Amino acid sequence: MLNYDIVVIGGGPAGMAAAIKAKECGVDSILILERAETLGGILEQCIHTGFGLHYFGEELSGPEYAARFIKIVNEKNIEYKVDTMALQITGDNKVYAVNKTDGLIEIQAKAIILAMGCRERPRGALNTPGTRASGVMTAGTAQKYVNIDGYMPGKKIVILGSGDIGLIMARRMTLEGAKVQCVCELMPYSSGLTRNIVQCLNDFDIPLYLSCTVIDIKGKDRVEGVVIADVGPDRKPIPGTERLIECDTLMLSCGLIPENELTREVGIELDNVTSGAVVDENRQTSQKGVFACGNVLHVHDLVDYVTLESQTAGEGAANYVLGNVREPDYITTKGVNGVRYIVPQKIDLKNEGDVKLYFRVGNTYKNASIVVKYNGAEIIRRKRPRLAPGEMENVVIKNDVLKTFSHDGTIEIGVEE
Amino acid sequence: MIYNVAIIGGGVVGALIAREMSRYNIKTALIEKCNDVAMGTSKANSAIVHAGFDAKPGTLKAKLNVRGTQLMPQVCKELNVPFKQTGSLVVAFSKEEVGTLDELKARGETNGVPGLEIYDREKLREEEKYISDEAVAALWAPSAGIVCPYELTIAATENAVTNGVEFFRNFCVSKIEKNDGIFTLSDGDKEIKTQVVINAAGLYCEEIAKLIGDSSIETIARKGEYMLCDKAIGHLAKHTIFQCPSKMGKGVLVTPTVDGNLLIGPSAVDVPDKDDTTTTAQGLDGILKTAQKSVPCLNTRNVITSFAGIRSHCTRDDFIIEKSKADESFINVAGIESPGLSSAPAIAEYVRDIIFTLISCEKKDGFNPVRPDPVRFRHMSNEERKAVIAENPAYGRIICRCETITEGEIIDAIKAPAGARDVDGVKRRTRAGMGRCQGGFCGSKVVELLAKELSLEINEITKFGGESRILYERTK
Numbered sequence: 001m002l003n004y005d006i007v008v009i010g011g012g013p014a015g016m017a018a019a020i021k022a023k024e025c026g027v028d029s030i031l032i033l034e035r036a037e038t039l040g041g042i043l044e045q046c047i048h049t050g051f052g053l054h055y056f057g058e059e060l061s062g063p064e065y066a067a068r069f070i071k072i073v074n075e076k077n078i079e080y081k082v083d084t085m086a087l088q089i090t091g092d093n094k095v096y097a098v099n100k101t102d103g104l105i106e107i108q109a110k111a112i113i114l115a116m117g118c119r120e121r122p123r124g125a126l127n128t129p130g131t132r133a134s135g136v137m138t139a140g141t142a143q144k145y146v147n148i149d150g151y152m153p154g155k156k157i158v159i160l161g162s163g164d165i166g167l168i169m170a171r172r173m174t175l176e177g178a179k180v181q182c183v184c185e186l187m188p189y190s191s192g193l194t195r196n197i198v199q200c201l202n203d204f205d206i207p208l209y210l211s212c213t214v215i216d217i218k219g220k221d222r223v224e225g226v227v228i229a230d231v232g233p234d235r236k237p238i239p240g241t242e243r244l245i246e247c248d249t250l251m252l253s254c255g256l257i258p259e260n261e262l263t264r265e266v267g268i269e270l271d272n273v274t275s276g277a278v279v280d281e282n283r284q285t286s287q288k289g290v291f292a293c294g295n296v297l298h299v300h301d302l303v304d305y306v307t308l309e310s311q312t313a314g315e316g317a318a319n320y321v322l323g324n325v326r327e328p329d330y331i332t333t334k335g336v337n338g339v340r341y342i343v344p345q346k347i348d349l350k351n352e353g354d355v356k357l358y359f360r361v362g363n364t365y366k367n368a369s370i371v372v373k374y375n376g377a378e379i380i381r382r383k384r385p386r387l388a389p390g391e392m393e394n395v396v397i398k399n400d401v402l403k404t405f406s407h408d409g410t411i412e413i414g415v416e417e
Numbered sequence: 418m419i420y421n422v423a424i425i426g427g428g429v430v431g432a433l434i435a436r437e438m439s440r441y442n443i444k445t446a447l448i449e450k451c452n453d454v455a456m457g458t459s460k461a462n463s464a465i466v467h468a469g470f471d472a473k474p475g476t477l478k479a480k481l482n483v484r485g486t487q488l489m490p491q492v493c494k495e496l497n498v499p500f501k502q503t504g505s506l507v508v509a510f511s512k513e514e515v516g517t518l519d520e521l522k523a524r525g526e527t528n529g530v531p532g533l534e535i536y537d538r539e540k541l542r543e544e545e546k547y548i549s550d551e552a553v554a555a556l557w558a559p560s561a562g563i564v565c566p567y568e569l570t571i572a573a574t575e576n577a578v579t580n581g582v583e584f585f586r587n588f589c590v591s592k593i594e595k596n597d598g599i600f601t602l603s604d605g606d607k608e609i610k611t612q613v614v615i616n617a618a619g620l621y622c623e624e625i626a627k628l629i630g631d632s633s634i635e636t637i638a639r640k641g642e643y644m645l646c647d648k649a650i651g652h653l654a655k656h657t658i659f660q661c662p663s664k665m666g667k668g669v670l671v672t673p674t675v676d677g678n679l680l681i682g683p684s685a686v687d688v689p690d691k692d693d694t695t696t697t698a699q700g701l702d703g704i705l706k707t708a709q710k711s712v713p714c715l716n717t718r719n720v721i722t723s724f725a726g727i728r729s730h731c732t733r734d735d736f737i738i739e740k741s742k743a744d745e746s747f748i749n750v751a752g753i754e755s756p757g758l759s760s761a762p763a764i765a766e767y768v769r770d771i772i773f774t775l776i777s778c779e780k781k782d783g784f785n786p787v788r789p790d791p792v793r794f795r796h797m798s799n800e801e802r803k804a805v806i807a808e809n810p811a812y813g814r815i816i817c818r819c820e821t822i823t824e825g826e827i828i829d830a831i832k833a834p835a836g837a838r839d840v841d842g843v844k845r846r847t848r849a850g851m852g853r854c855q856g857g858f859c860g861s862k863v864v865e866l867l868a869k870e871l872s873l874e875i876n877e878i879t880k881f882g883g884e885s886r887i888l889y890e891r892t893k
Contacts, residue, residue, distance in 0.1 A: 035815065085815035096799065100813040100824075103806040104799055122855035124645075124722030129696045132724070134880035134887055138857045145861060151876050151888040176892050215698065221884035237698075257853075261819075 002107040004079075005029040005321045007095045009086045009262065010115035012041020013303050014294020014310040016069040018113045021314030023076050027321050031107065032073070032080035033097050039073065039080060040066035041117055042140070043303065045147045048168055050195070054304035065303060081105075086116075089266050093289050111289040111317040114263060114277070115310065118256040118295040120165070126254055128160075130217025133224070139165040139253040146172060154249025158226050159183040160214045162190035162197070164301070164390070166253020171200035180204075181245050184212040184228050186235055189364045191255070191390045193301060214250065215242065223248055256299045263292070273341040274298040280328065281344045281355045282316025283309065291317045298343050298358070301392045305358070326350055329407045337371075337414030338362055340389075347397070349405055355397045359413055361387045369416045370395060375409045387415060419599055420446045420583075421776055423611035425590050425625055427454035429566055429761045430753050431617035432573035433492075437765040439580035441778035446609055447574065447582055448602065450589035450621075452882025453842040454835065455570035457619045458757070460845070461643065461694065461726025463670060463683060464566050465657055467756040468505060468558035470525025470533065471667060477736040477767075479528045482756040485763035486560055492762045493564060496572035497790035499675040505561035505657040506536070506545065508711055509554045517661045518556040525558070532559040547653045547712050561657055565675050566758050567845045571835075576788040578834035585609065586838070587882065590618075593628040595744065613775050614747045615768060620691040620729045622737075622751035631743035634751045635732040638691045639666075640725055641683025642700035647719040647853065651677040658711050667755060669707040671715070676848070681708040681715065683726070694725045721853055728754040736760070738767055746775055791829055791846075795821040816866070817859040819852020827863060831870040838871065840864060841881040864888070 005027050008015045011034030019030050038044060043051070046062030053059055056068070073080065084099040095107045120138035128136075135154060143165065145153040155178050159166045162185040170180045183201060188211045190197055201208050209228070215237050216227035225246045229237035258276045269278045269286035276297040277285040283293050293313035294306045319325060328348040335342050342359045357372075365387040372380035372395055380395055387393065395413065405411075422438055424431045427449030435447040449456070466489050472478035493500035509515045518535055525533045534557045541548060541555045578584050585607075592603040593614070602609045618625045623634045657672040666685045674680050684700045701723050709715050731737055731752025741747040748771055750764065757764075772778065792805055794812060806813040811825035830837045830846035837843045840850070843863050850856030850863065864887060868875040876888040 035818070083814060085818065085821075087815075087821065098802065098806070098813050098815060100806075100810040103810070103813050104803045106799075119854045120857050122722075122853075122857055124720065124855045127644075127701060127717060127720055127723055129698050129701065129723075131695045132881075134885035137860070141857050141860055145888060146892055149861065149865075149875065149888075150892050152890055152892055153888055155889060216695075220692065221879075221881075222886070259818075 002105065004031045004107055004109050006111045006113060006317050007107055007109040008032045008113040008115055009095070010034065010041065010117055010294070010296070011039040011080055011082065012115065012117050012294065013043055013066065013069065013306050014117070014296070015113065015115035016073055017307045017310035018115060018291070018293055018314035018317065019078050020069065020072050020076060021311040022318040023078055025315050025318030025322070027318045030078050032078065033084045033086050033095070034080060034082045035085045037083050039070045039082065045144050047147050048172070051303050054302065055307050086262060089262050089290070091266060091287065110321045111291065113313055113317050114285070114290065114292040114296050115294050116259045116262065116296045118258045118299055120252065121255040121257055123252060126252065128214055128217060131219055133217065133219040133222055135219070135223035135249045136217060137249070137251060139163070139169045139251045142169055142251050143172065146176060152176060152178065154178060156181060156247045157249045157251055158214070158228070158245050158247045159251045159253060161185060161252055161254035162192050162208060163253035163255060164192045164196050166251060167192045167196040167200040169251055169253070170206050171204060174204050174206065180206050181247055182207045182209055184209045184214060186213045186231060187211070189388060193390055194388070213237065217250060218244070223250055226250055256295065258296045258299065260296060271341060271345060274343065278345045279343065280330065280346045280348055281351055282319070283313035283344065284316055284320070289320055298341065301390060305392060309358070331405055331407060331409040331411060333357060333411045333413070335359055335414070336412045337416065338365070339413045339415060342413055347402065347411070349402065349407060351402060352399065354399050355402060356394050357397065357413065358392055358394045360392055361389055361415055364388045365415055365417060371414050371416050372397070373412045373414070374405055418444070418610065420444045420609065420611040422446070422613045422615060422772060423448060423600070423602060423609055424615040424617055425602070426617035426619055427570070427574060428457055428459040428617065428619050429455065429570040429573070429758055430750055430764055431615070432570045432577065433761045433765040434615055434617060434750070434768050435577035435582045436573045436580070437769050438772065439577045439582045440780055440784045442781040443776065443778050445582045446585060446611065447577060448585045448588050448590060448609065450587070452586055452838050452879065454574045455567035455845065456881070458726055458728050459566050459570045461724050462566055462641070462728065462758060463672065463755070464563055464674060464680065465505070465670070465672060465758070466500070466562040466564055467759045468525065468533070468561040469528050469530045469756065469759070470521045470556070470558060471662060472528065472756065474524060474527040477738060478756060478760070481736065481760035481763040481767060483529045485756070485760035488762035489562065489564065489759065493569065495786040496569065496576055496788045498564060498569045498572045500562055500564045501675055502560070502562040503656050503673060504557060504559045505659060506541070507556040507659040507661060508541070508548065508552045509661060510551050510710070511553070514661045515554050518554060521556055530558060530560065533557065545655060545658065547714055548658070549711055549713050552711070563657065563672060563675055564758070571846055572788045574835045575833055576786070579788070580784055584835040590625060590628070595629070600746070612746060613772060615750060616747065617750040619753065620727055622729065622749060626741060626749055626751070629741065629743050629747055631741045631747070631749070633742060634737060634749060636752060637730045637732070638688050638693070638727045639730045639754070640686045640688045640693060640727050642696050642704055642723065642725045643680060643682030644701060644704065644720045644723045646679040646681065647721050648677045650719045651679050653679055653712055653714065660707070660711060669704050671708050671712050681705065688727070691727060694727060696723045696725050700725070722855060730754050736764070738764060740771065748772070792826050794823045794826060816862045817849035817852065819854050820848045822847045822849040822859070824866065827866050828870060831867060837867070839879045839881050840867065840887065843867065
């Protein structure tokens with residue numbers, strides 16, 4: 001049995017930032033467990049730029065962004081094990097993991113930071129009818145084949161879903177000489193970042209069909225085409241709008257799902273909307289000493305925000321290990337009127353600092369206001385020229401405002417048009 | 418080389434016949450047109466071992482089902498294939514249907530089905546917590562069970578090959594000639610010579626029979642669509658829940674699977690194309706709606722995948738297992754629709770006895786009925802895990818996160834007798850890629866492992882053989 005103060009599950013941007021922060025806060029005994037062969041997580045296959053604009057004030061590629069953190073992990077002598085899969089966490093903060101060299105590893109931790117990231121929604125979960133032909137894959141899988149393995153997963157491509165990875169792959173495949181026929185999005189708006197629609201689709205004349213979906217997949221061995229159709233307000237295909245688009249590959253970019261198997265199995269409370277843990281402002285979950293950050297907590301739009309959130313979790317875990325904790329006095333947060341969720345879901349009133357609330361809206365809005373209410377009374381109102389589901393929003397609750405609240409209260413954030 | 422017996426078709430029936438014949442001192446070939454066994458009806462069906470009350474008394478279906486179901490636990494034990502005797506319920510929603518239950522019970526008793534019992538509303542609810550309030554009674558059949566059909570096929574093939582059967586894959590029999598009492602089976606390129614032919618070609622029995630001028634078999638391809646749900650809702654059915662049967666089959670069932678998932682289906686639509694395993698929005702909608710009649714809380718949210726299978730329905734409405742009128746050394750094993758899986762071990766015995774009338778077979782020494790239990794890391798205790806990793810570190814590397822499948826298990830599946838040659842083959846043998854992410858993460862690693870073990874380039878690896886390759890050429 002190994003003993004560590006903090007075990008971080010996941011060595012992507014979230015896990016690394018949390019571990020570094022915890023180390024800076026004075027915890028020495030830290031172990032990162034990473035299932036891939038290297039630290040860096042999914043950033044390693046994101047060779048496009050656009051990372052770090054907020055955090056570093058520079059435009060970096062994914063591997064460059066990751067490299068900065070890998071460097072610090074090494075400089076600070078933070079221990080890590082790669083090619084290592086965490087199998088289970090227990091109610092008393094033990095971690096079971098496995099790899100080829102150590103075999104089965106049992107670790108007693110004082111605190112655990114969950115940073116396992118997320119996975120893509122597969123075809124099965126979308127219930128897309130059609131044949132079982134080869135050539136249907138998620139955009140992230142395709143990205144790995146192209147950027148890491150160096151093979152073309154297709155030559156004529158239809159992309160279903162306008163998530164960011166799908167948009168990025170539309171450009172990537174085009175640059176590699178493939179023909180991207182179109183991107184179909186079920187919703188009347190894209191779930192991707194505006195900048196990606198401009199830079200990855202518009203700049204390459206790739207059509208984006210909104211309110212449109214794939215209703216059939218053709219081809220016996222390899223995909224030969226897909227049938228797409230427009231959908232009505234009920235998201236059901238409109239008869240008569242079906243058309244066959246020839247392609248050898250259907251890439252799916254239809255949403256990301258936090259990978260919370262370990263979290264669910266140990267019985268940590270999960271948020272039905274985010275599919276991540278319910279956390280407080282330090283990102284502590286319902287199990288004492290277990291923290292969560294990054295895409296395993298809620299799917300982020302920018303890695304910069306993952307880094308910031310993970311630093312919060314790292315600091316929280318360090319304080320927990322160092323004994324700087326108190327009995328919390330929680331109030332809850334709640335998204336209303338178009339706000340789908342808020343993270344954190346609860347705030348300790350005894351908190352000494354300001355609290356930043358992250359949230360996403362469920363629709364597009366122009367010239368709307370974000371209104372924050374405490375027990376029904378408005379406390380903050382912010383004008384926003386544009387709100388979209390693809391972009392994460394945040395508001396800060398100042399500590400002096402927080403101090404005026406009493407326990408059992410609720411903070412609500414909503415949109416007013 | 419002249420084989421004594423050549424079996425055309427690597428489905429569950431062909432594989433179990435091959436295994437049965439591997440007990441004897443004869444040379445047997447198992448011939449499959451695809452890149453793997455279990456690629457047709459055996460791959461996609463309800464995975465049910467039926468008790469045997471459906472078939473008309475006196476039919477082969479009735480006789481072989483009851484016998485097959487009786488043999489199944491032992492066969493699965495020897496082959497180390499998961500089998501659970503969960504029992505089944507046929508649910509009645511009206512007074513009229515209660516009458517059907519009584520008929521089924523009487524018929525089952527004539528067929529020799531043990532332990533049949535009618536449950537009233539209360540007893541049914543006690544057994545199945547999530548059953549509809551509309552359900553008024555049910556027929557309980559304790560001998561029914563669930564088994565993984567492709568795993569049974571794979572294990573039987575492995576065991577047959579271990580015991581000396583030769584397995585030919587990608588051999589699509591397109592011509593049969595007979596000279597001096599010896600058949601020559603050809604795929605247009607290679608040839609296999611044999612004394613006796615077993616036509617276990619499933620949906621293609623009709624075409625194979627016609628190669629020797631036998632036009633007596635008429636099959637209809639009947640498609641069934643299914644939805645597989647996450648293990649998170651596996652508890653919604655303890656037993657296999659049927660509705661009352663119609664002339665198109667046993668209707669839509671809701672059943673647990675041996676892996677703890679929940680399976681819903683099938684629809685029943687006759688299709689012109691025997692390879693039409695497409696799923697349709699209508700079909701999936703329909704089975705969900707019908708399944709909700711039994712278990713109302715079902716919904717699409719927990720569906721992890723959907724698929725369709727084709728069963729071969731014969732116009733004769735019974736299994737056809739007999740010597741061909743065109744040539745008595747050519748045995749048709751056709752029309753094996755439900756309860757074909759349940760009957761398969763008994764069909765193997767039945768076919769063996771027909772073969773005995775054609776050639777002399779003696780039991781051979783050294784037949785090993787046991788297929789070794791593959792390492793199943795996910796089911797092991799931590800102590801067992803430590804032990805297997807110590808023996809082979811490849812069991813310490815997780816490839817499929819969702820189902821906790823290790824590199825060692827995948828390599829075993831590729832190296833096994835008649836082992837996996839493609840991504841779907843690895844999936845069926847190990848479950849890698851069968852979980853929630855459906856191969857999103859592990860797919861590319863499985864491709865790498867296949868390429869490495871088979872000494873191929875990764876862009877030569879296919880999803881299921883043929884032209885189903887996954888990658889094209891290298892990027893620029």
